[in-house]
């Protein structure tokens with residue numbers, strides 16, 4: 001579902017003109033569509049209809065409380081990677097019994113917090129984490145539900161920074177070690193083996209690697225059952241890609257079809273951890289052109305958003321569509337769309353054909369995932385405001401940071 005339309009040249013999200021949002025909340029500003037978030041979730045839900053399945057939104061893709069709350073109201077679970085994310089899920093009305101805790105290392109404090117709240121499962125990623133979790137749970141007089149994140153050694157054919165299921169990856173436990181580690185987990189007194197999980201990467205456009213990984217995981221589940229270790233859920237992670245430019249994107253039903261076929265008739269509950277595909281196309285970054293520089297061979301449009309607001313272009317050379325909020329008649333010219341940060345890597349788009357004047361608004365599309373959550377205060381830039389549109393209403397869901405807040409926790413030396 002695309003929440004954007006153009007009317008008389010003016011770009012609108014749901015029933016509101018983006019120019020009105022900029023006038024009311026300022027720029028740079030992230031804008032999310034509740035309808036698009038809901039549609040993305042329903043796409044998964046309908047693909048999983050009739051199956052015993054739980055959709056756990058990967059909080060790191062977008063952890064704004066309003067976004068989490070939209071998913072909590074729809075009955076989502078959550079995939080978290082830190083105590084901070086767990087606190088956000090609780091503040092947003094999420095159900096801890098539907099939370100899975102991923103991540104290559106968890107502190108004892110994070111383990112205690114999650115055990116106290118009674119989360120659904122810890123996705124454990126190493127032998128030493130098993131021992132540590134057992135010790136922490138024992139200290140609290142609790143039993144920790146665990147799943148092992150198994151590394152199926154499958155290449156998802158995506159960007160190397162977001163490939164996570166190869167043998168050489170820091171994530172998960174090696175496939176060959178999994179059996180022995182499950183036996184260890186089953187023997188530890190304060191752990192309860194609950195499930196198994198894998199997550200092979202992100203922005204995956206081809207369902208075959210996920211299906212291959214699932215096949216390997218299921219082979220392991222059957223082997224474990226034969227050795228007396230019952231697995232109650234199979235968590236197949238996230239990773240489904242979205243359209244940034246012209247990628248051929250599958251619906252959730254198409255993407256999940258091979259997985260659902262492989263797991264058909266099995267008793268285990270299925271868990272999924274989608275992040276990007278639930279929020280990516282539901283958000284945009286609204287920015288204003290501050291300065292146009294027409295130079296030898298290159299034209300620059302310096303906008304008020306920068307790599308600190310949206311780092312994906314600088315970090316992964318990611319491509320985001322950039323649209324004028326009000327289209328201008330006449331021919332465009334190629335522009336480098338850059339921010340004011342003191343780095344040559346500070347760009348949002350290369351070589352974009354646009355007809356621009358200073359003061360124009362631009363919408364950087366598909367910025368709902370790994371946008372605000374990866375933002376920083378580099379160059380002492382306050383973080384952008386976030387707005388959620390719901391029909392004809394726009395709600396400020398995070399006010400723009402104030403400059404005084406940037407150094408409010410700092411101190412100078414005495415004397």
Ligand SMILES: *Cc1c(COP(=O)(O)O)cnc(C)c1O
Nearest residue numbers: 058102202238239273274275276
């Ligand atoms: C990042 C991550 C996800 C979500 O990945 P997407 O590509 O955003 O769907 C799911 N599970 C784990 C363990 C992750 O690290």
